[in-house]
Every structure is written in C-alpha cells, then in structure tokens.
Amino acid sequence: MYKLLKTIGRAKRGEFHTPHGVIQTPVFMNVGTCAAIKGALSSEDLERIKCQVELSNTYHLHVRPGDEIVKKLGGLHKFMAWDKPILTDSGGFQVFSLAQLRKIKEEGVYFSSHIDGRKIFMGPEESMRIQSNLASTIAMAFDECAPAKADRSYVENSVARTTRWLKRCKTEMDRLNSLDDTINKKQMLFGINQGAVFDDIRIEHAKIISDMDLDGYAIGGLAVGESHEEMYHVIEQTVPYLPQNKPTYLMGVGTPENILEAVERGIDFFDCVLPARNGRHAHVYTNKGKLNLLNARYELDDTPIDDECQCPTCRRYSKAYIRHLFKAKEMLAMRLCVMHNLYFFNNLMEEIRSSIDNDTFFEYKKMRLEGFKTAENDKVIYKRNKTL
Amino acid sequence: MYKLLKTIGRAKRGEFHTPHGVIQTPVFMNVGTCAAIKGALSSEDLERIKCQVELSNTYHLHVRPGDEIVKKLGGLHKFMAWDKPILTDSGGFQVFSLAQLRKIKEEGVYFSSHIDGRKIFMGPEESMRIQSNLASTIAMAFDECAPAKADRSYVENSVARTTRWLKRCKTEMDRLNSLDDTINKKQMLFGINQGAVFDDIRIEHAKIISDMDLDGYAIGGLAVGESHEEMYHVIEQTVPYLPQNKPTYLMGVGTPENILEAVERGIDFFDCVLPARNGRHAHVYTNKGKLNLLNARYELDDTPIDDECQCPTCRRYSKAYIRHLFKAKEMLAMRLCVMHNLYFFNNLMEEIRSSIDNDTFFEYKKMRLEGFKTAENDKVIYKRNKTL
Numbered sequence: 001m002y003k004l005l006k007t008i009g010r011a012k013r014g015e016f017h018t019p020h021g022v023i024q025t026p027v028f029m030n031v032g033t034c035a036a037i038k039g040a041l042s043s044e045d046l047e048r049i050k051c052q053v054e055l056s057n058t059y060h061l062h063v064r065p066g067d068e069i070v071k072k073l074g075g076l077h078k079f080m081a082w083d084k085p086i087l088t089d090s091g092g093f094q095v096f097s098l099a100q101l102r103k104i105k106e107e108g109v110y111f112s113s114h115i116d117g118r119k120i121f122m123g124p125e126e127s128m129r130i131q132s133n134l135a136s137t138i139a140m141a142f143d144e145c146a147p148a149k150a151d152r153s154y155v156e157n158s159v160a161r162t163t164r165w166l167k168r169c170k171t172e173m174d175r176l177n178s179l180d181d182t183i184n185k186k187q188m189l190f191g192i193n194q195g196a197v198f199d200d201i202r203i204e205h206a207k208i209i210s211d212m213d214l215d216g217y218a219i220g221g222l223a224v225g226e227s228h229e230e231m232y233h234v235i236e237q238t239v240p241y242l243p244q245n246k247p248t249y250l251m252g253v254g255t256p257e258n259i260l261e262a263v264e265r266g267i268d269f270f271d272c273v274l275p276a277r278n279g280r281h282a283h284v285y286t287n288k289g290k291l292n293l294l295n296a297r298y299e300l301d302d303t304p305i306d307d308e309c310q311c312p313t314c315r316r317y318s319k320a321y322i323r324h325l326f327k328a329k330e331m332l333a334m335r336l337c338v339m340h341n342l343y344f345f346n347n348l349m350e351e352i353r354s355s356i357d358n359d360t361f362f363e364y365k366k367m368r369l370e371g372f373k374t375a376e377n378d379k380v381i382y383k384r385n386k387t388l
Numbered sequence: 389m390y391k392l393l394k395t396i397g398r399a400k401r402g403e404f405h406t407p408h409g410v411i412q413t414p415v416f417m418n419v420g421t422c423a424a425i426k427g428a429l430s431s432e433d434l435e436r437i438k439c440q441v442e443l444s445n446t447y448h449l450h451v452r453p454g455d456e457i458v459k460k461l462g463g464l465h466k467f468m469a470w471d472k473p474i475l476t477d478s479g480g481f482q483v484f485s486l487a488q489l490r491k492i493k494e495e496g497v498y499f500s501s502h503i504d505g506r507k508i509f510m511g512p513e514e515s516m517r518i519q520s521n522l523a524s525t526i527a528m529a530f531d532e533c534a535p536a537k538a539d540r541s542y543v544e545n546s547v548a549r550t551t552r553w554l555k556r557c558k559t560e561m562d563r564l565n566s567l568d569d570t571i572n573k574k575q576m577l578f579g580i581n582q583g584a585v586f587d588d589i590r591i592e593h594a595k596i597i598s599d600m601d602l603d604g605y606a607i608g609g610l611a612v613g614e615s616h617e618e619m620y621h622v623i624e625q626t627v628p629y630l631p632q633n634k635p636t637y638l639m640g641v642g643t644p645e646n647i648l649e650a651v652e653r654g655i656d657f658f659d660c661v662l663p664a665r666n667g668r669h670a671h672v673y674t675n676k677g678k679l680n681l682l683n684a685r686y687e688l689d690d691t692p693i694d695d696e697c698q699c700p701t702c703r704r705y706s707k708a709y710i711r712h713l714f715k716a717k718e719m720l721a722m723r724l725c726v727m728h729n730l731y732f733f734n735n736l737m738e739e740i741r742s743s744i745d746n747d748t749f750f751e752y753k754k755m756r757l758e759g760f761k762t763a764e765n766d767k768v769i770y771k772r773n774k775t776l
Contacts, residue, residue, distance in 0.1 A: 039428075042720055264468070328448075
C-alpha cells in the first residue's frame with residue numbers, strides 16, 4: 001500500500017508498505033543480480049549502507065541456482081539472509097539483452113541460456129512462477145523492452161503484446177498468491193509502461209495499465225540509448241497518466257543527475273548497476289563530482305574519499321590505501337568503493353526525501369547539480385596531465 | 389615484554405606486551421600480504437573475527453606501494469586502519485621464493501622484482517629500514533631460508549651468514565629506533581633460527597641467537613618440504629635451547645593439527661596463508677574436519693558451515709547460499725569463507741589458551757585431533773560418489 005505523504009510540484013514523497021517493511025520513497029534499490037551485490041558486499045553490509053530495497057534478477061537466479069532450489073531453501077529473503085524488501089525484475093530485460101537465439105512469440109520468448117546454451121522458454125506465466133518461487137516482495141511484469149530506435153509499427157505491436165502479457169501476469173500472480181505452498185502470498189506486482197520515445201503510445205499504454213489496479217507502475221525501455229533529454233521528455237509525458245497514489249519506478253536509471261531530474265518529474269523508485277560497477281573500477285561519487293582513485297595524485301592522499309561521508313569506507317580508510325589496494329589487485333579495493341558508492345546513492349535519496357519534507361527540494365536539487373559539475377580534484381589532475 | 393603465565397609440559401601460555409597492545413599467546417597471526425587480507429576482508433572484519441595480530445609482507449610492500457610511501461602516510465597501522473599489533477616478515481623468504489635472478493652475497497641479496505623485473509638489493513640493513521618505515525610492531529630478522537633438502541655444508545655456511553646478518557639487523561634496528569623521525573621507536577626484533585633438519589646446527593644456532601637478547605625467537609625454514617614428523621622433531625630439539633621467557637614463533641605453520649602439536653612442543657606464535665587460501669577455494673574448516681562447499685550435497689543445505697561457530701558467516705549464511713555464490717562467481721563467496729576460516733583458527737587459539745589456563749590442554753588436543761579426522765560430511769559424499 002502506497003501512502004503519498006507530500007508533493008512539491010510533481011515530486012512525490014511516499015511510504016510504500018510491504019510484507020517486508022515500509023519503503024520510504026523516493027528510493028534507490030541496490031542491485032544484487034545473483035542474490036549478492038557484486039564486490040563482496042554481504043547483506044550485513046547492505047544494512048550498514050542505508051539500503052532499503054535489494055533488487056535481484058529473475059533470469060540469473062532461474063538459470064543459477066534455479067528458482068526451485070531457492071524456493072526449497074525458503075525463498076530469497078532466507079537464502080541471502082536479508083529481511084527487508086526485495087524486488088525481482090521479470091527476466092524480460094535480460095532475455096532481450098543477454099540471451100542468445102531469441103524468438104518472440106505470442107506465448108512468450110524462446111531463447112538459449114547465456115551460461116550453457118540450454119534452451120529456455122519464458123512467458124508471463126513462467127516469469128510469475130519463477131518470481132513466486134523466489135518469493136520477492138515485489139514482482140515485475142514480463143514485458144518486451146523494445147529497442148530505443150525501433151520504428152513505430154514495431155513498437156505498436158510490441159506494446160500491444162506487452163499489454164496482453166500484463167493481463168496474463170496479473171491473472172497468474174493472483175492464482176499463485178492463492179496457493180497453499182506459495183512462500184509470499186502477498187507478493188506485489190508492478191506493471192511496466194513501454195512505447196519507446198513515442199509520446200502517444202506511451203500515454204495510451206499508461207492509461208490502459210493504470211486501469212488494471214496494480215501495486216505500482218514502472219517506466220521501462222529508457223536509458224537504452226536515447227538522450228537524457230528524450231528520457232526526461234518521456235517521463236514528463238507519461239507520469240501524469242500513471243496513478244499518483246501508486247509508486248512510479250524508472251527502471252535502470254541512473255546517474256545522480258538523472259535521479260534528481262526524474263524525482264522532480266514524479267518518479268519514486270530507481271535502480272541502476274552504475275554505482276556498483278563504477279566502484280569496481282575505482283570511480284567513486286562525491287558531492288563535488290566523480291573521482292578516479294587510480295589517479296596518481298591520490299598516492300599520498302590520506303583523506304577519505306569524501307570528508308563529509310559517513311559510510312563505512314570513509315569513516316576508516318584513505319584514498320591512498322584504496323588506491324594501493326587497486327594497484328595490488330586486492331578485492332578489498334572493490335568492496336570499499338562499492339560500499340561508498342551505494343551509500344552515496346542511498347544517502348542522496350535520504351537527502352532528497354528530507355528536502356521534500358522540508359520544502360527545499362528545488363534548492364537542494366540546484367545545489368547538488370552544481371556540486372556534481374565541480375569534480376574539482378579530477379579536473380585539476382586532468383589539466384595537469386594535459387600540460388605535462 | 390613477554391610474561392609467561394603458565395606451562396603444561398612444554399606448552400606455554402603467555403602475554404606479549406607491545407606498543408600496540410597485549411597479545412595473548414598461543415596466537416595465530418592473520419596474513420594480509422599487501423596490507424589487506426585476500427578475500428576482501430577489511431581491518432574492521434579482522435576485529436570481528438578475533439584477530440590479535442595482522443602480518444604483512446615486507447617484500448610486497450617494499451615493491452608496492454613502497455615503504456617510503458607507507459612511512460609518509462604514517463606507517464602501516466594508519467595506512468590500513470588497524471591499531472592492534474602488526475608483524476612484518478623480513479622479506480627474506482619472499483626474496484628466496486618469489487624473486488628472480490637471485491644472487492646471495494655476504495652483504496645481502498641481489499634480485500629482480502617479481503612484478504616488473506626491477507633490480508633490487510636487500511640486506512639486513514635494508515630489511516630493517518624498510519620495516520622501520522612500515523613501522524610494524526614486530527620486525528623479523530633478515531635471514532636465508534635454505535632449501536629443506538640442502539646438504540650439510542650449504543646449510544652450515546648459510547646459517548653462519550644468517551647469524552652475521554642477525555647481528556647487523558640488531559645494530560641497524562637499534563640505530564633506527566633511536567632516530568627522531570622513526571614512527572615506531574619501540575619496534576621489536578625477532579631472530580630466526582635456521583639449520584634445515586640438522587639437529588646439531590639448529591641447536592648450536594639457537595644457543596647463539598638466544599644470547600643476543602632479542603624480543604622473540606622464530607623457527608624458520610620449516611614447512612618447506614620436510615615431513616610433519618621431521619618438523620615436529622626439529623621443534624622438539626630446538627625449543628629447549630630458545631629462551632622460555634620470550635615468544636617462540638613457528639613461521640608459516642600450519643594446519644590445526646600442526647598447531648596443536650607445535651603448541652605442545654613450546655611454540656606460541658603461528659602464521660599461515662592456508663586458512664585464507666583454502667577459504668578462497670571453498671574449503672572450510674570445522675571441528676569435524678574440512679568441507680568442500682562446492683560439493684553437490686550442499687546445494688540444498690540451509691545450515692551454516694558449523695552449527696556451533698559464532699563467526700559472522702555462520703551466524704547468518706547457509707552452506708547452500710555460499711555454494712551458490714561460488715558457482716555464480718560472486719566475490720562474496722570468498723569473503724564469507726575466509727572470514728569463517730580465519731575465525732576458526734583464531735578461535736582454536738582461544739580454546740587452546742583456555743585449555744592451558746584450565747589444565748585441560750592434553751584432553752583438549754586429543755578431542756580436537758580426533759574430531760578433525762572425522763570429516764563426516766565430506767566422507768559421506770566421497771563414498772557416495774565412488775559407488776555411483
């Protein structure tokens with residue numbers, strides 16, 4: 001159940017009540033594809049970096065260890081020892097981006113596993129059954145994420161099928177939630193809006209799925225190649241046709257800048273692999289822009305990544321130490337940076353929520369966007385390298 | 389300062405007072421070669437797994453990031469954010485095992501770095517200077533670790549040189565500790581007994597170095613190819629000629645069995661890469677023997693590695709989850725197993741200390757040795773696989 005606490009313009013401040021606790025929104029979900037955050041973060045670490053929702057990937061867990069195994073082990077929460085909310089994606093995006101020899105039919109998608117080439121079929125019912133086995137808090141509908149540059153007729157057909165699939169998802173989820181041996185009988189279902197960059201298709205689709213009374217609504221198919229301006233435009237056009245009293249989730253987005261812009265346009269759920277991936281490559285976020293810790297200027301820098309940051313990494317370790325760990329190929333380097341980056345995103349969301357609470361969202365957003373452009377440390381060395 | 393609290397037979401229970409706190413012995417030191425435990429463990433993790441002493445490698449840190457850098461950053465303790473004792477080895481063992489194009493001379497050893505082939509010279513004075521820059525709690529003397537199968541005349545010459553080197557180490561360490569800009573002016577120095585498997589050379593050398601009034605004494609050159617029986621024999625022969633009122637350190641050893649046998653023979657410091665390396669390969673220790681978590685029988689095993697273990701891994705995660713993490717190539721797998729294994733060793737030492745305190749060491753040793761032989765879980769599957 002979503003409770004809209006406050007709005008500033010279109011920006012929403014909400015509370016989403018789930019069987020695994022209340023999610024304060026806007027929220028950034030931390031991606032643990034295979035039921036673990038890449039970079040050796042444990043569920044215990046997640047608790048320490050202000051993570052509210054963990055996101056696991058249905059396709060990956062179906063392939064390995066197998067959703068039936070996870071069900072036998074009591075579901076994802078017990079499996080990964082995390083008792084707060086978990087969202088599972090539908091597998092759709094991975095089927096379209098990772099899998100090989102893909103064939104889309106009305107019943108679903110035939111494809112080969114990216115791990116062992118094994119033939120797999122996944123349709124709406126299969127995706128719901130897998131997610132029910134995983135017993136996540138929130139399941140995502142099985143959709144087609146059409147290519148950003150797909151032509152109008154392809155997108156029209158694809159969206160119409162996605163709508164038919166959504167109805168089948170809802171029917172199957174209702175059925176699964178009523179079964180005796182289902183682990184989470186209150187599993188929630190979010191629908192996904194598609195339509196590439198065609199405003200009218202997006203709006204028409206938003207209207208149709210809004211009538212289906214789902215637990216939340218995602219905007220999918222963005223951040224797949226279109227410009228930031230196109231993305232913001234689609235959000236602006238679509239959000240007004242999604243129910244305001246339900247969560248709105250912008251899938252796979254994005255940078256801190258993207259998040260601030262999308263919150264302003266009415267989004268309150270986010271997820272992205274960016275902070276963890278960047279962390280594994282020594283790129284860390286600060287309110288003054290990103291730093292590259294491999295940079296020689298940090299060799300003797302005994303200060304934390306960010307003086308003001310309260311994450312487990314910044315409270316204890318210096319840039320010089322982390323840089324050394326990367327150079328020495330110590331796994332700890334990645335863990336420290338991923339912890340910092342995820343904390344940075346989770347903390348950004350906390351600050352965004354406070355700023356809405358305190359009627360200072362626009363000022364906060366302006367301040368942060370200006371700060372991110374500074375990147376003072378790295379700019380200095382960039383200039384220096386150029387003159388050398 | 390070492391305080392001998394109690395003995396049972398030759399087994400010692402001691403307290404070693406250092407500028408970075410008191411070490412309760414017998415103790416197992418946790419090896420963090422490049423100032424970090426391999427497997428993404430942080431110094432914060434070390435505090436949680438009962439680690440008393442961290443061990444870093446002089447040679448590795450000299451090559452990268454460089455001991456001058458570590459000194460500028462305030463020494464190893466500040467660098468890795470660990471305020472308890474740190475022991476650094478002398479670099480000698482790595483020079484003899486890792487480095488290329490090695491030439492041993494009276495002044496020291498000429499060799500090429502294993503990382504970039506750079507020519508390096510290291511002698512007793514260089515080793516002391518590097519360790520003084522690192523500012524560890526305990527420095528080890530620069531010695532030659534002669535091959536286990538070296539002939540008598542080679543070992544005689546080598547040990548005589550190691551004795552001359554030890555005198556130079558002590559002179560240089562005294563000088564360094566008196567300098568104004570030395571970080572740890574109370575750095576301690578342990579001498580190293582050598583002599584391969586020749587009892588009389590070992591004993592003669594032990595007598596000579598015992599007279600030098602060092603802070604502690606190590607037995608080096610074992611666990612390099614000789615049998616366990618030969619190793620135990622050397623310890624039995626040598627320990628009586630080392631001062632009882634100083635720590636005795638068996639370098640690079642070993643298995644839980646080795647440790648119990650060596651404690652009985654008067655050893656109170658240990659270190660070994662085994663638990664961390666085994667952990668990274670899914671081999672975990674229990675009081676009923678080692679388990680291989682990759683084993684198919686753990687696919688649905690929702691119990692911890694060891695029901696009785698209080699480590700951060702066993703308190704929260706199941707064998708099935710850890711096995712999945714290994715299969716999915718998630719770094720977290722290694723971290724969870726390394727944490728468990730190091731905790732197992734640190735906890736074993738705590739139990740050994742209690743058993744000496746309570747006059748039950750021999751009973752405790754017997755019980756553990758019998759338990760280690762059980763390995764019930766893995767034996768079952770081993771048999772099963774053979775009949776299949």
